[in-house]
Amino acid sequence: MPSTPQQHAPQRRPGAVAVPDGTDPAGALDPAHAEVVDAVLAACAGLEGPLLPILHGIQDRLGHVPPAALPRIARALHLSRAEVHGVVSYYHHFRSRPPGRRVVQVCRAEACRSMGAEALLAQARQTLGCSEAEPTSACGGHTVEAAYCLGLCAMSPALVIDGQPHARMTPQRLDTLLAVAPAAEGAPA
Ligand code: FES
Numbered sequence: 001m002p003s004t005p006q007q008h009a010p011q012r013r014p015g016a017v018a019v020p021d022g023t024d025p026a027g028a029l030d031p032a033h034a035e036v037v038d039a040v041l042a043a044c045a046g047l048e049g050p051l052l053p054i055l056h057g058i059q060d061r062l063g064h065v066p067p068a069a070l071p072r073i074a075r076a077l078h079l080s081r082a083e084v085h086g087v088v089s090y091y092h093h094f095r096s097r098p099p100g101r102r103v104v105q106v107c108r109a110e111a112c113r114s115m116g117a118e119a120l121l122a123q124a125r126q127t128l129g130c131s132e133a134e135p136t137s138a139c140g141g142h143t144v145e146a147a148y149c150l151g152l153c154a155m156s157p158a159l160v161i162d163g164q165p166h167a168r169m170t171p172q173r174l175d176t177l178l179a180v181a182p183a184a185e186g187a188p189a
Pocket of ligand 1: 107108109110111112113148149150151152153154156157158
């Protein structure tokens with residue numbers, strides 16, 4: 001299972017900066033995205049501590065949390081935009097851009113790192129044309145992300161591809177897994 005903010009202690013993203021109130025970092029929210037955000041807000045109404053469930057709900061539905069959605073979420077929860085942005089940027093789990101059609105998450109927390117995870121992450125990035133700065137390949141086929149504990153520490157190094165965990169990974173097995181092409185754009189998942 002991929003790491004989530006509810007399950008694991010978070011690590012602040014390098015360079016994460018809170019957006020001050022009064023600025024809108026991303027312009028207007030796409031109407032289709034607004035519909036999803038409103039549905040998630042409605043579904044989470046009445047929850048105690050609703051911000052994380054809302055962010056999870058939006059990312060589960062859209063694959064990312066659009067920056068333009070943050071003011072809407074802040075308004076609904078009577079929070080400042082900076083507060084919402086601070087939470088989104090705090091957790092590696094949340095993306096601000098849509099991912100590729102296949103998502104590879106390589107654990108780089110301590111147990112996996114000690115078993116060669118950094119080399120696996122570099123291998124995945126190089127093979128799929130991704131980097132830390134540009135986690136999604138230019139063709140939109142793949143996203144390679146670092147994860148921070150997938151709950152498979154006893155079987156490290158571990159990674160997740162499209163939600164499917166793979167433990168005791170080796171460079172050879174990873175090569176085989178990465179050779180599978182992502183689904184064509186528009187194809188059913
Ligand atoms: S440290 Fe990698 S799964 Fe826990």
